[in-house]
Amino acid sequence: MTTNTQPAVLIVDDEEMVITSIRAFLRLETDYAIDGFTDPEEAVRRLETHPVDVVVTDYLMPRMNGIQLLARAKELQPEAARVLLTGHADKQSAIQAINEIGLYQYLEKPWDNAQLLLVIRTAIERTQLLRSLSEKIAQLDMAHSNLKDVQSRLLRAFL
């Protein structure tokens, strides 16, 4: 997964109207790649094959609720930020989401576009920083193992 590519946002809501509205708003204000799914199971299949920076999902959906979806997202792409956007103002689901799946933000419907954009923007920054950090750590690991290799070859040469 590379950084500094076009940010990818995944929106999941069983109401097509929510996806249409958020997609239109993000297209107007940003250059993000936006994917929308009304079926959470299809969204999981998308997560299996395509890297995303942030997942924004409804809570109450058929077959799989938002927290179950975000738990799958966490397994598949742990760096991707997880946002719950729900009309179901239920403190219990919010607490469960924060504790169990490390929720990035909990938003309620009706949402405020400016706030939604701010959340998505900072979530993307966070995800890309995390990915960049992972890459740097991987590079450091590689450099470290190269150094160890050189060191052992030097030792062999001198001893």
Next chain:
Amino acid sequence: MNEAREPAMSAEEMLRLRAELEAANRKLTEAYKLMSLGRLVSGIVHEINTPIGSILSNNEVTTRSLEKLAQFLGEAQQRGTPPPAKALEIVETVRGLAAVDKIACERISGIIRGLKTYARVDEADLRKVDLHEVIRDTLKLSGCEYRRRVAVETDFGDIPLVECYPQLMSQVLLNLLVNAGQAIEGEGKIVVRTRNEDGWVRISISDNGRGIQPEHRARIFAPGFTTKPVGIGTGLGLAITREIVVDTHKGEIGFESEVGAGTTFHVRIPVEHPGSGRP
């Protein structure tokens, strides 16, 4: 003389007590109705917040889009060139949002209509009613409670207008539909059927939920009897439902149930109400 007067006074007293009892009954029904509405409120709020969220967002996007469109058109006019492709894209976006707004408004007005049918006082009188309309309006309300996990099917027969108290019938339907939804754990299906039965109309509400345990069946219409957890059931729903159907409308109510397979409630109402005054 005294002996002759006593029964007359006692009859008066009985009439007064009966009137008081009826008034108390009406108040209880009214209180129960408000309480059942209160239980639906969080579902209703959820179902209204989604379309409102869309409309608010779309309004903002439309305003910004029109500003951009005006800018593109103004620039094109100044240059004497056709508007850029981006302008047409904006028109398409706004057209799409207008279509979403229409659906969203229809959704909200459907729920409001259901609330009005349920709560309005001007429909408290006996009149000829299209029960299918009452069912459709009530389904909008009950759907707020379980729409995402329960599929609802209607199988409407060719029924005549029925002389009834629409507001009370709406309460009967709401009670039975909410019960049906609560009987379903997880996902399931509710089917509402109507049939014309020679001077009567039958409404059947079937669910594929857990069914009623045989030992509970004899008591389900008794006031105060409930198998639901504290805070969910009051034990009044089916008692009030029975009273509205049997006492108020001179109809019949019954059910068939199989544990683990589901329950069907049948409500039969005469097409012409046998009495004319409100009970």
